[in-house]
Amino acid sequence: MSLVEAALKADTADAFSQVPVIDLKDASSTDPAVRRALGAAIRDVCINVGFFYGACGLSVSVYMRRAGIGLNAVCNHGISQRTIDNALAAMTEYFSLPLDEKMELDMRKSPNFKGYNPVLSSNNDPVNNGDMHEGFEFGWEELQAKESDEKRANDGVMAGVNVWPRAPADLDGEHVVSHAAVTLGKTMFPLFALALDLPEEYFGDKTKNSAALMRVLHYPPQTGPVDDRVIGIGAHTDFECFTILWQQPEIQALQVLNKQDKWIDAPPTPGTLVVNLGDQFARWTNDVFKSTVHRAVNRSGVRRYSIPLFFGTDYDVRLEPISSCVSEDRPPKYEVVAAGDYVKARLKATYGH
Numbered sequence: 001m002s003l004v005e006a007a008l009k010a011d012t013a014d015a016f017s018q019v020p021v022i023d024l025k026d027a028s029s030t031d032p033a034v035r036r037a038l039g040a041a042i043r044d045v046c047i048n049v050g051f052f053y054g055a056c057g058l059s060v061s062v063y064m065r066r067a068g069i070g071l072n073a074v075c076n077h078g079i080s081q082r083t084i085d086n087a088l089a090a091m092t093e094y095f096s097l098p099l100d101e102k103m104e105l106d107m108r109k110s111p112n113f114k115g116y117n118p119v120l121s122s123n124n125d126p127v128n129n130g131d132m133h134e135g136f137e138f139g140w141e142e143l144q145a146k147e148s149d150e151k152r153a154n155d156g157v158m159a160g161v162n163v164w165p166r167a168p169a170d171l172d173g174e175h176v177v178s179h180a181a182v183t184l185g186k187t188m189f190p191l192f193a194l195a196l197d198l199p200e201e202y203f204g205d206k207t208k209n210s211a212a213l214m215r216v217l218h219y220p221p222q223t224g225p226v227d228d229r230v231i232g233i234g235a236h237t238d239f240e241c242f243t244i245l246w247q248q249p250e251i252q253a254l255q256v257l258n259k260q261d262k263w264i265d266a267p268p269t270p271g272t273l274v275v276n277l278g279d280q281f282a283r284w285t286n287d288v289f290k291s292t293v294h295r296a297v298n299r300s301g302v303r304r305y306s307i308p309l310f311f312g313t314d315y316d317v318r319l320e321p322i323s324s325c326v327s328e329d330r331p332p333k334y335e336v337v338a339a340g341d342y343v344k345a346r347l348k349a350t351y352g353h
């Protein structure tokens with residue numbers, strides 16, 4: 001079945017009622033048949049849901065080893081548990097700093113949306129009155145600072161350095177997690193290409209500078225009568241190709257909208273990370289791949305932390321629809337824009353500056 005036919009079929013299929021799990025253990029297989037089978041599973045989920053739990057757990061260390069980076073920094077700590085524990089401890093410490101100290105790195109002082117954003121300063125859903133979370137955002141950076149960072153020199157409209165809080169709440173743990181997640185993201189691109197019947201290396205020259213924005217989020221508990229227009233993060237789609245999300249175990253907050261406009265819970269599931277598609281993939285695939293609306297509402301009565309990594313194409317890439325996703329009956333739906341311009345416009349709308 002062609003991609004366009006599969007998308008048409010999905011339009012009339014039943015709405016999803018849960019977020020599916022895809023086992024990513026075969027992501028490192030070199031057997032073409034095994035890889036094709038995984039690509040087919042990913043294709044089905046991308047066309048019908050746009051969200052899945054990637055079961056990775058221990059195998060993340062395999063990705064790290066294959067990519068040949070961060071072995072000491074990441075694998076020896078065991079990305080699936082110890083690195084995450086470190087990151088969670090650093091986040092907890094960072095967000096408990098006095099507000100004026102956090103505001104020293106106010107994102108609004110940064111030309112490229114790096115740094116701290118306080119509670120209610122972002123508004124992902126324009127009908128709402130602000131998002132009930134605070135966050136800290138940074139882009140890709142070498143673990144050991146280099147004199148000249150070629151990747152960052154090519155960031156175009158999103159170019160600019162990160163800002164970091166001072167030790168001890170220095171978010172070093174998050175920086176390590178971002179390297180692990182970027183490695184996982186690079187492993188995913190060839191699989192998305194397979195899912196789109198493209199050569200595995202199709203996205204290679206479009207993702208040389210691993211546009212990767214990581215956010216560290218803290219959602220205070222919302223108790224008592226909750227104003228529906230003030231929720232953890234309002235209904236939105238993500239901006240980049242796909243997001244890899246770690247959510248704090250045992251706290252339900254994330255919800256995904258199905259086509260019957262029903263919110264489906266996506267609770268944290270041990271040994272998995274959430275993977276969801278964003279608008280760059282929707283634009284590239286002319287909506288064959290779904291950039292699905294989601295939100296987070298923390299009514300658990302306790303604090304909740306999460307770490308999304310938004311993984312996209314190089315910012316100068318133009319998001320032209322892939323030809324197999326366009327037909328006479330399915331003409332291009334989106335104006336062609338450069339990835340960086342699109343991301344920057346969405347960030348401006350979200351943070352109001």
Ligand SMILES: O=C(O)CCC(=O)C(=O)O
Binds near residue numbers: 217306
């Ligand atoms: O915290 C979460 O579970 C979701 C965060 C999210 O959707 C985002 O930052 O785009």
Ligand SMILES: [Fe+2]
Binds near residue numbers: 236237238294
């Ligand atoms: Fe999101």
